[in-house]
Amino acid sequence: MTDVAVIDAGGANFGSVCYALERHGARPRIVRDADGLADAPRVLLPGVGAAGPAMTLLRERGFAEVLPALRKPLLGICLGMQLLFDSSEEGDVACLGLLPGRVRKLVGGPALRVPHIGWNTLEQVAASPLAEGIGSGEHAYFVHGYAAPVTGDCVAACTHGQRFAAVVARGRIAGAQFHPERSSVSGARLLRNFLQWKPS
């Protein structure tokens, strides 16, 4: 059984992430300050809410300093993935800077609702142990109004008017824009892959 440190970044919904980790045999532990990361082999950064308040909290609690230097697999989910990038247009804040790029607001339109809510299809972009078994056309559950660009770190993309990064991986840093804890089969696959992930 593997321990996973689940960072409390002020979002309210890490309950569902913890339950999903438990369903896959992991032992989640909610950590509220950077010291709590010391003895956990894996770290998960969930997040529902806005980038500004979340970054403020991560700085106050020492995470912003510790996360970049950490040598453990780190998975950001939804806002948690967006915070891995350089900056976000949401509140115009600097983020953790672990992945290059700026998170921008999704552009809506007549038949294009924002926030992007619901099940959308994934498009495989690059091979990664993190996305193993999750092929193009599989559905995942998204709930977000901002999105990260498709860069060289993008493993799977999704399109809602524009194309954006749905799964990213670079070194020991990973992220999912969708909610694996609520994405049925594909989400279970991603969480299991993360729990077994041994980034080189």
Next chain:
Amino acid sequence: MLSRRIIPCLDVRDGRVVKGMRFRDHVDMGNIEELALRYRDAGADELVFYDITASPEGRSVARDWVERVARLIDIPFCVAGGIRSVEDARAVLRAGADKISINTPALERPALVSELADALGVQCVVVGIDSVRDDDGQWRVRSHTGNANAMRAPGRRTLDWLVEAQRLGAGEIVLNCMGSDGVRGGYDLEQLQAVRPLCAVPLVASGGAGAMAHFADAFIEADVDAALAAGVFHSGAIAIPQLKQYLRGQAIEVRP
């Protein structure tokens, strides 16, 4: 491509799923977890749980069953009933719900929508609107609809409230057309079509589903993002796998 969503709605009373006229002749439908799993397995895209006694009893949603459901299922679910403050909402989300839906409390104090959106993010704030066509032909909202005897007509036009709710921070709108609710004669396409151009966020149709064609109509004619129903699913009149197969046959994008 983004799928259209099929959402069964489960009324919860004293920790059990019930059906029937609200506050009258409740029929016990079974255990919450069992039904949640059954709908998940059938391919429901999302579930809505409505704690029908929370609001009339002046309490917030019972969190124990929210947590039990959250532990069990791996599809999103929304919880409605008795959420009046950021603290109420936070507690429900912490228990594992993905979204919260507010109706009467938002009409009574619209600032609540903004408070929730600011504190928790617009993506988890759903505003439910109960709407009726009045004798003068205008659609207007109703509040306190959980209890037929307590229902009120605040006088607000549905279209005005829809626009204001979005301005305040609603991330999704559930429009329950009360005139068609429970009748199974189809969703109120005229009203949904009137609302659609004013609704920039996802719109969920509610009230009136009786046949598979009604779902297709709502998606094709009114361009709604999701369709919610209770009775037809609970009674077994419509099975979700067959419904999705039918919708796919109508060239409507649905999740397998």
